[in-house]
Amino acid sequence: MNSLITNVTVAGIFAGPSFQSEMISQSLLWERLDILDQNVNWYKVRQFDNYEGWINKFYTIKNESSNLNFATYIETNQIGVIHSYPDEECNPIISCTFGSRLPVVETKKIKNQWWHQIILPNLNTGWIQDNGFKKGKSIREIIKQIAELFLGTPYVWGGRSSYGFDCSGFVQTIFKFCGINLPRDSKDQFNYGNLKEHSKEENNVGDLIFFLKNDMINHIAISLGNDNYIHSSGYIKINSFNSKNENYDDSLFSMYYCSKSIENLIK
Numbered sequence: 001m002n003s004l005i006t007n008v009t010v011a012g013i014f015a016g017p018s019f020q021s022e023m024i025s026q027s028l029l030w031e032r033l034d035i036l037d038q039n040v041n042w043y044k045v046r047q048f049d050n051y052e053g054w055i056n057k058f059y060t061i062k063n064e065s066s067n068l069n070f071a072t073y074i075e076t077n078q079i080g081v082i083h084s085y086p087d088e089e090c091n092p093i094i095s096c097t098f099g100s101r102l103p104v105v106e107t108k109k110i111k112n113q114w115w116h117q118i119i120l121p122n123l124n125t126g127w128i129q130d131n132g133f134k135k136g137k138s139i140r141e142i143i144k145q146i147a148e149l150f151l152g153t154p155y156v157w158g159g160r161s162s163y164g165f166d167c168s169g170f171v172q173t174i175f176k177f178c179g180i181n182l183p184r185d186s187k188d189q190f191n192y193g194n195l196k197e198h199s200k201e202e203n204n205v206g207d208l209i210f211f212l213k214n215d216m217i218n219h220i221a222i223s224l225g226n227d228n229y230i231h232s233s234g235y236i237k238i239n240s241f242n243s244k245n246e247n248y249d250d251s252l253f254s255m256y257y258c259s260k261s262i263e264n265l266i267k
Helices: 139-149 167-177 186-190 250-255
Strands: 003-006 010-014 023-028 032-039 042-046 052-056 060-062 071-074 079-083 092-097 101-110 113-119 125-129 196-198 208-213 216-225 228-233 235-240 256-261
Touching: 023 052, 032 052, 092 125, 139 167, 139 216, 167 186, 167 216, 167 228, 186 208, 186 216, 208 250, 250 256
Parallel strands: none
Antiparallel strands: 003 032, 003 060, 010 023, 010 052, 032 042, 042 052, 071 101, 079 092, 079 125, 101 113, 113 125, 196 256, 208 216, 208 256, 216 228, 228 235
């Protein structure tokens, strides 16, 4: 199947071949997009999670990377900057967001800082500084560690980047970083087969919490344990099921539907 590579920091994926249509998701730098159809300067594409939508041609480049076989650097800053040379003072080429996966040509230490020379989708190269991120000891710890990095990040409908997330895009991004590929939308995340339902009193860090409105799953959050949960609603924030907690939200409490354990995903 013919494919494209996303050639910009973040590109909108739309419901139809027009910027006037709804943005339903996003694609990050270097993500592959399988071509399903074309309408003038728009491609209908399928993403890594099987989500389908339309992207404008100018966000993409023809996939010429099938023969590339390099190590991968995963950006762990909210926003990373790719420079022309391994020097923070030199001109930037492009930025990338958290979770972007970049092919690495070489890594070297310069002035006590580690730098990665990476390949760009147009096969030019640039340099990005490693921020020395240290993961927690367990998947649950890493989920909490990463999720809390984004506190205050705005809600963006269809968003799945550091510039803004919708609720399911936030959850998908955190879990993808941990090697767990969840579906894109909250209703599909709810139906994901390896999750086991339990009561909210049994919530552990990293478990998923689902909310219902008009008989439809319409919101998702990540448990932080101790009745607390983190989610994207207006912005990424922490709320609580404990009515005595200052972060208690009665409207969310009334919409609560169920919780599901991720234990089968992390064994």
